[in-house]
Amino acid sequence: MGSDFSNLSQKLSEINSVVSNMLNQNHDFFDHALSISTQDFLGWVDSEKLISHFEEYSNIAKKYEFASYEKIFVIGMGGSSLGARVLIDNFLRNKKREVYFVDNYHPEFLRNLWENHAGSEIMFLVCSKSGNTLETLMIFEYFYQNVEQLNKNNSPGQSFIAITDQNSRLDSIAQSKNFAEIVYGVKEIGGRYSVLSCFGMFPALMSGVESSDLIESLIDCLVEFRESDYFLQCEQLIKFILEGLVNDEDKIFLDIDPQLSGFSEWIQQLIAESLGKNYKGIVPLIHNISLEVHNSNNLIFSLKQDSIFSYDVVKSPIGSIFEVQLSNNNDLISQLFVWEIVVASLGVLTGTNPFDQPDVQLSKNETNYFIESNEKIEILDNQISIDELIDCFENLDKNGYVGFLYFTNPQSNVPNLMNSLAYTLSLKFHIPIIQAIGPNYLHSLGQLFKGGPDNGTFIQFVSSNVGQDIQVPYQNFSFYDLMSAQVQGEHKILNLIDRNPLVVNLGNEPEKKLEKFIEKLKLAGF
Incomplete structure (x- = not known):
């Protein structure tokens, strides 16, 4: 419904x-x-605050205008990095610094990133409004450990800049590890409304977007x-x-x-x-x-x-x-x-609080529970075959939608194959499909899937193929453990609210399995 x-x-x-x-x-x-207090939620419409805030962090960025770093890794989830991507990808940049957005902790993805770029000078921007985003902090620890091992005689923290709110956990980490800079957000600006604050603008400045281009556009927009x-x-x-x-x-x-x-x-x-x-x-x-x-x-x-x-x-x-x-x-x-x-x-x-995200927090709580308790739930008890997947689509309400939920290496061919599968099924059954790649979707689409209208059908595609796993530094769990906890947590929550997800097991060769799925659909005349 x-x-x-x-x-x-x-x-x-x-x-x-x-x-x-x-x-x-x-x-x-x-x-x-x-029926709430909005004192901490409307800073993003305050033109004076946004413009004075820009002057503060643009002065920090100017210090690095002629710095020797060649590449930037932007580490962040959801609204903490998506806005920066829009600005960096669409504004003219006067420097050829390569920018990589790290919103995925798949072991193969992280290892490839480091091995392919370890020989370059990299500036890491660690972005978290709350300063407590688990995935962001774990990815940071992975790169910090590698930088520390590579530069044993130098301060590894000088390769990192934190973008966070004051007195957050990330703020404490940045101070203790002697980060090059800490750029503080505005308390009254929430994460997904932060694109025109330091969370969007500072990474753009560091990437080579002209300060004058950004401030002129910002003033023209807000003042007029x-x-x-x-x-x-x-x-x-x-x-x-x-x-x-x-x-x-x-x-x-x-x-x-x-x-x-x-x-x-x-x-x-x-x-x-x-x-x-x-x-x-x-x-x-x-x-x-x-x-x-x-x-x-x-x-x-x-x-x-x-x-x-x-x-x-x-x-x-x-x-x-x-x-x-x-x-x-x-x-x-x-x-x-x-x-x-x-x-x-x-x-x-519509009578909806646009500034909170209760079900995103619920997912975080379940992830922490599964990591700390080592409890396992057997989600494969609900797995279906490709024939059962087709039967499922044939019986769906055409006024609904389908969510494809999965974790993968974003640089693999899996996202392309998932798009092909979605294209084929959507064309055949006249129903829209949302692609949701974890862990990032848990910080955005996950709220809709769990809290929104009850007209979605959710299919979790799971795989045991992560390449060589990586132990999260200073933790008693690996990145695969974290992934497993988030998959299980999502499955548990969706079941608890009667949005019972189906499971497709892609095994340890997901690309081959998906190729077979798609070929079978084509042979069936799809």
């Missing part, structure tokens, strides 16, 4: 009030609307926002999505220009983690072939590049399309801000 938004039609008249009060940081308004077309776009986009919800369309397809790298994933996590709660939510789907075959009432957000900025709502045979054309980087920065406003406003209008 999808979300119940039957009472939303009356909310359409409140859009302007909600957006205006948000820009005014009217805490009393939002405290009343959400109320008088700009972006403000009107905000209101119209909220109205577009609300009207879809009133008409029982709780999915939005993100049709983003492939050249705008990372934007789809950033919007997807923002929507999923902010709104997927209390059995309600909007299911954000990154555009694929399923869009054309799903139904004629699709909600579609289209973002393309053109010579001038514009937006419009158009009707098409595949649904209603909110089209936006970007002309420059000012528009890009503004679209990030627009979507933060849109999603937070939708939370208020």
